[in-house]
Amino acid sequence: MSLDFRHKPGLVVYLTTGDPDVESTREIAIAAIDAGADVIELGVPFSDPLADGPVIQRASERAVARHTRMPDVLRVAKEIRAARVQAGLVIFTYLNPILRYGLSKFVDDAKAAGADGVLVTDLIVEEGGEYLAEMERAGLAPVFLAAPTSPDERLEAIATHSKGFVYAISRVGITGKQQSLTADAESLVGRIRRWSKLPVAVGFGISNAEHVARVGEFADAAVVGSAIVELIERSTPEAAPAAVARFIKCLRQPQAALTL
Amino acid sequence: MASVILPSAPSESRPGRFGIYGGRYVPETLMAALLELEHEYELAKPDAVFQQELDGLLREFAGRPTPLYFAKRLTEELGGAKIYLKREDLLHTGAHKINNALGQGLLAKRMGKKRIIAETGAGQHGVATATVCALLGLECVIYMGDVDMERQELNVLRMRLLGAEVRGVSAGSKTLKDAISEAMRDWTTNVRTTHYLLGSALGAHPYPTMVRDFHRCISREMKQQILEKEGRLPDAVIACVGGGSNAIGAFYEFLQDRDVRLIGVEAGGRGTELGQHAARFQGGVPGVLQGTLSYILQDEDGQIAQTHSVSAGLDYASIGPEHAALHDSGRAEYVSQDDAATMDAVVKLARTEGILPALESAHAVAECMRIAGTFKPHDILVVNLSGRGDKDMGIIARELKL
Ligand SMILES: Cc1ncc(COP(=O)(O)O)c(C=O)c1O
Numbered sequence: 001m002s003l004d005f006r007h008k009p010g011l012v013v014y015l016t017t018g019d020p021d022v023e024s025t026r027e028i029a030i031a032a033i034d035a036g037a038d039v040i041e042l043g044v045p046f047s048d049p050l051a052d053g054p055v056i057q058r059a060s061e062r063a064v065a066r067h068t069r070m071p072d073v074l075r076v077a078k079e080i081r082a083a084r085v086q087a088g089l090v091i092f093t094y095l096n097p098i099l100r101y102g103l104s105k106f107v108d109d110a111k112a113a114g115a116d117g118v119l120v121t122d123l124i125v126e127e128g129g130e131y132l133a134e135m136e137r138a139g140l141a142p143v144f145l146a147a148p149t150s151p152d153e154r155l156e157a158i159a160t161h162s163k164g165f166v167y168a169i170s171r172v173g174i175t176g177k178q179q180s181l182t183a184d185a186e187s188l189v190g191r192i193r194r195w196s197k198l199p200v201a202v203g204f205g206i207s208n209a210e211h212v213a214r215v216g217e218f219a220d221a222a223v224v225g226s227a228i229v230e231l232i233e234r235s236t237p238e239a240a241p242a243a244v245a246r247f248i249k250c251l252r253q254p255q256a257a258l259t260l
Numbered sequence: 261m262a263s264v265i266l267p268s269a270p271s272e273s274r275p276g277r278f279g280i281y282g283g284r285y286v287p288e289t290l291m292a293a294l295l296e297l298e299h300e301y302e303l304a305k306p307d308a309v310f311q312q313e314l315d316g317l318l319r320e321f322a323g324r325p326t327p328l329y330f331a332k333r334l335t336e337e338l339g340g341a342k343i344y345l346k347r348e349d350l351l352h353t354g355a356h357k358i359n360n361a362l363g364q365g366l367l368a369k370r371m372g373k374k375r376i377i378a379e380t381g382a383g384q385h386g387v388a389t390a391t392v393c394a395l396l397g398l399e400c401v402i403y404m405g406d407v408d409m410e411r412q413e414l415n416v417l418r419m420r421l422l423g424a425e426v427r428g429v430s431a432g433s434k435t436l437k438d439a440i441s442e443a444m445r446d447w448t449t450n451v452r453t454t455h456y457l458l459g460s461a462l463g464a465h466p467y468p469t470m471v472r473d474f475h476r477c478i479s480r481e482m483k484q485q486i487l488e489k490e491g492r493l494p495d496a497v498i499a500c501v502g503g504g505s506n507a508i509g510a511f512y513e514f515l516q517d518r519d520v521r522l523i524g525v526e527a528g529g530r531g532t533e534l535g536q537h538a539a540r541f542q543g544g545v546p547g548v549l550q551g552t553l554s555y556i557l558q559d560e561d562g563q564i565a566q567t568h569s570v571s572a573g574l575d576y577a578s579i580g581p582e583h584a585a586l587h588d589s590g591r592a593e594y595v596s597q598d599d600a601a602t603m604d605a606v607v608k609l610a611r612t613e614g615i616l617p618a619l620e621s622a623h624a625v626a627e628c629m630r631i632a633g634t635f636k637p638h639d640i641l642v643v644n645l646s647g648r649g650d651k652d653m654g655i656i657a658r659e660l661k662l
Contacts, residue, residue: 047432047563048549050441051287051448057431069561095285095548100562122285122548147289149451154291172289173449 003088003116003141003164005038005199009212010221011251012201013037013244014092016059016229018045018068022076024237029080031241032228035248038221039088039165039201040080041119044073046094051121053176055226059233070101074113081114090117090143090164103131107138117141117164125157132161146192148172148184159196166192168219170204176226178205186218209254224251276465279588281581284464285548290444293451298466300371305473310366317362321395322352324359324477328485328642333612341495341635343628344642345615346482348506353391355384355618355647356475356506357459363474365392368455375399375454379443381408381436381502382573382620383415384647385459390424392457400424403442405434408572414651433566436502436576440550460503461580464551468580475509482642483513490640496521496631499644500623501594502538502573504580506646511592521593524583525627527569528598534559538567539596540579541587549577554584570599570655571619573647597626603659605629606649618647619655 013032017025029040045063049056077089091110098106098120110118118140123131125144135142141164146155149172159166170185171178189200202215203223215222228244235243275298276282284294304310318324326347335343348356368376376398380386386402393400402419406428409416419426432438440462447456461471479497486494497514499507501524514520529537534557544555549564557565557577569575586592597605602619605626610616617625621644628643635641649656656662 048437048441050444050550051289053445061431064563067561096556096558096564097562099547100545100558100560121287122551124284124286124288124291127283127285145288147287147291149289149292151292154288158288169289172451174445 003039003090005221007036007038007252009216009219010038010199010201011036011212011248012039012041012203012221012223013228013248014041014043014223014225016043016045016056016063017073017076018063018066019059019229019232020062020237020240021066022068022072024240026076026079027241028232028244029076030083031245032248033084033087035245036252037087037248039090041090041092041223042073042077044070044091044093044097046097049094051174053174053226055177055230055233056175059229070097070106074109077110077115078113089115090119091115092119093121095120095123103134107134107140111138111140115140117143119143119145119167121145125161128161143167145169146188148188152191155191156195159192159198162196162198165199165201165221166196167223168192168200168202170202170206173204175204177207177230181211181214185215189219209251212251213254276469278468278582278585281546281553281584282465282468283553284551285553286464286551287448289448290451293447294464294466296371300367301466301470304367304370310370314363314366318359318477322358322362323350325481326350328482328489330489331613334609337612338629338632340632340637341639341641342637343632344486344494344640345645346478346510346642347645348478349615349617349621349645349648353384353388354650355388356478356509357385357388358391359477359509360459360471360474360505361385361388361392361457364455364457364470365396365398368398368457369396371455373453373455375401375450376457377401377403377443377446377454378457378459379403379436379439380459381439381575382571382618383408383412383419383651384573384618386424386426387415387418387422389457389459390419390422393424394422401446402426403429403439403446405429405436405439407434408436408439411655412572412651413654435567435572437564444550460505461508461582462503462550462552462578468552468582471505472508472512472582475505476512478506478509478644479511479513482510486640486642493517493520494640494642495635496523497642497644498523498525498624498628500525500574500620500646501579501583502576502620504583506644508580508582510644511586515591522586522591523627524592524594525623526594526596527571527574527623528596529568530599535566536568537596538569538575538577540577541594542596546584552581554578554581555587570602571623573618573620574623595627597623601626603656606656607660615645616649617645618649619652621646622649
């Protein structure tokens, strides 16, 4: 029940809650943990996901259309926590669903559900005063995003206010798969390390074992999102947990990826 | 009211805040560009060379100052206040949008950004942006919802003629909100080379302040013109409110003149249920969308609601943050006019004054028609006629069976 990375490199798995349905999200998350995921990022679907590429946009749209609500996300979190005590659990969301639910209530309920941290895509450190105070009160870890475009003074603020880990965005852009990692990621992680002793996870576009191995050379963990969400999109609900588990095992074996 | 997340410092003292509204709620990747834009804008504002170039273009290229026209026949017909029309519809490209497009275009050049992206709803901002890009020799990509591309086809063709690439957006409601999200995704991806020329008083700081400043000329001229013609200030200024740029431009110089009523007109669409209109102050709740904290039409889960208006330019789920503050403080009043009243206003203005208003602007005309009779003959109403209606002829012809 913490944001530790037991594996080398660690793996963070993003799932859009409610795609294909909330029960499947729970089963997929448990299968992912058993296959070696250290942290699950449980995504709250939002109608206007402006930081996301087409894959996560489609997943959000499907989940919103099924009326997946914040209470559903928190219930799935609680069930995952009950089933797998040791895994890290982060609620990943845009800000508006939190505001509508009520900030204090959200923080309390996320804590009660067993979440370790929260990542709000469209909340920068400077606007986070009240949020940070509430997170502190509840004992939840705020995880902030750091971007290749962030100047050093912003990285310092991001590193200072993050807990658990710092999320380094691998490239300038939105979520979605990519062919190869750019040089942006390594230099960003190097800059973050100047300000922080926290583990650094690299995400956006990490989609195969080569990427994960490469990230492992300079960061503590890789975040895999769109690649898994797309795999779920192509699977049936029944087959999705096993398919995701197989994929995650392959992510740690560069040579096995060739036969995937 | 929903709980809102406030920064740790007192909000009023922070730049980009209007009361509790505004701020900067964006993915971290965009922050460097927003800070650069804010910095460059602060440098350009007092720069005489920049202002001279902008003033020159507004005058020689766009056609400022625009007339403040006394609508004699409309006044007689409505039988109440004297009605003046601020003729932004006479500007080059046909709407107020060119004021802001020229300002930001020059700013982009100063920053050395050679690629411009923009969203558009009615297509007027897209046309203004494409025009400025042609003028300044900049690459131009415009995002527009598929629904809007269909209903404002003339403007799509104009943008293409001007050399812009128009990219249709098929996500969500396929209207302005979705075009903004797609433009923000493009900006996030190409932020090192690209300026996002946002078209209304919306989005993250510094946009709401900067866009408002580029439209302040509307109320500055209005004030001077009405003093020349009538020797006094108007009793009310009326403007339609989509994102809120023409309205804030028309209101701003009157904010301290407490006796001047400021009336914003939202789109009442075809009904009062969520999804049937775009009247953010009738059912909207404070929240965060596309970079700013303001009133938003949304469901109880915080999902953004669908909206409807006959006018693409008012068909948006949120509203500029400065309007949210003016609403809460009571300094400005916000009402709505529906699709049907808007059509009546189009016909009325066309047949009494020989002026074909944009459907957006016709919402303000409709409100003027509703209240004119409640005023006395020496009272003065000024309607900001934000644009002309050529782009809407397809819709108008269908609705009126011309
Ligand atoms: C003529 C005209 N008026 C008004 C608007 C609404 O925008 P805003 O509220 O920013 O003035 C538009 C937007 O497309 C427009 O074209």
